[in-house]
Amino acid sequence: MGDNRLMIKVTVNDRLYELQVDPELRLVDLLRDELGLTGTKEGCGKGECGACTIIMNGKTVNSCMVLAFQADGSEILTIEGMGDGEELHPIQEAFIRQGAVQCGYCTPGMVLSAKAILDKNPNPSEEEIRKGISGNLCRCTGYQKIVDAIKDAAEVMGGGGDER
């Protein structure tokens, strides 16, 4: 510690942080332990379950597989940045409406994968949705209500309507 710490600048949920980080610190630990953004969950810690999914420079990544210093200069969106603190994001509203949350552990990662899907294509097919969340494991729901929630969100957000 100390001597070999690295200086990084990272924007998380529209807020710029200048931080000294240990070279071995993982991004998930930076978010959870140093920035207090505990909405991001760690599941397997090996990039296999998707629970720690965040959006980094517009792409979903497993934050357990990225070192904090690798995020230098990047823009990061976590689940805390989805709503505005008062209102939930339409994707989150749709998850509630469709009953897409059971134990909730996969939910933050699922919501961010859903956002990445809809950012890329505001009107995705069921197949595209299922591919888009295939890196996020869920043991409770059987995925159907999550898929339905993403379709629902697509419609509310202005896409949707096309039954491809």
Added chain:
Amino acid sequence: MKKRGVGIASVMFGFGYGEGFPDHSTASIRIKPDGRVEVKTAAADVGQGVLTVVSQIAAEILGVPVESIDLVNGDTAVTRSSGSTSATRQTFFTGNAVMNTAQILRSIIFDLAVKVYGKTYPELYFENSCVVPHGAEEKKISFAELAKIAAERGEKLEAEGSYFPITTPPDPSNGQGERVYVSYTFVTTIAEVEIDLGTGQVEVIRMVAAPDVGQAIHPQNVEGQMEGGSAQGIGMALMEEILFDEYGTLLNPNLSTYLIPTSLDVPRMQTVIVEDEEPLGPFGAKGIGEPAMISTAPAIINAIYNACGVRIKELPATPEKILRELKKLAAGN
């Protein structure tokens, strides 16, 4: 070449601990000074929705919107035992405990209201967190006001109740008993699969499941339980196996080696909720947790048999096993 087949399987599942094992749940409910309803239960909600169910039950009996229920959950300082969240028992056991408690509290509230109005029960009813006299609706009195009146009289609008049914151990010689379980949930699953005869790979392309839950208190959550249970059943049927080497070392301790279904392994499922009211259940309801997954694997195994004549007797039905059996079948044994 690919072949398709359809299979069906049913399960009858006794829920609760059963077999004479003591099994109960206790709840308490009070009207708070602001008129909101506090439900205390130690039932652990791990996402299956028991706290939603008990909120609905209390709200229904006490005539309050479900939004005005405050839950106090799982605190040994203030809640009594509700038993474990296991054995598919919480909707039935804690549901019944909350129903019994709400009914006791209803009589306590009416008893006080009778003293206030000088009118008896049939002339009074609950609506929107108020006691309302028939024909004199303008004289309604809110739960908040009633809580104040109760406090002035040194009384409490509070009740505790439980549900503690008796079961009997089965005769070990034949498994029969007077009442081994309080009640049974039934589920039938129909699965359609497509098998690649070249690779032995099985894809579940369609699934319909019909759970008899007595009464679906929250139908969307019943669907959620069925869909999740069926997905686990697909994993059990086709993928999931804990492998050990000869020294007992776990060979597949990771999610990349112990595979569970992803969104691409699970088809769109249809849940047909069957409501055949269970007289002992809260509002007729029964549990759905575990039976949601039990009939899935046999339905898939039957569908594989229907598709290609191969009978898999050891789960999971991996491509290797299916190819081996297909070869045996082709060789005439």
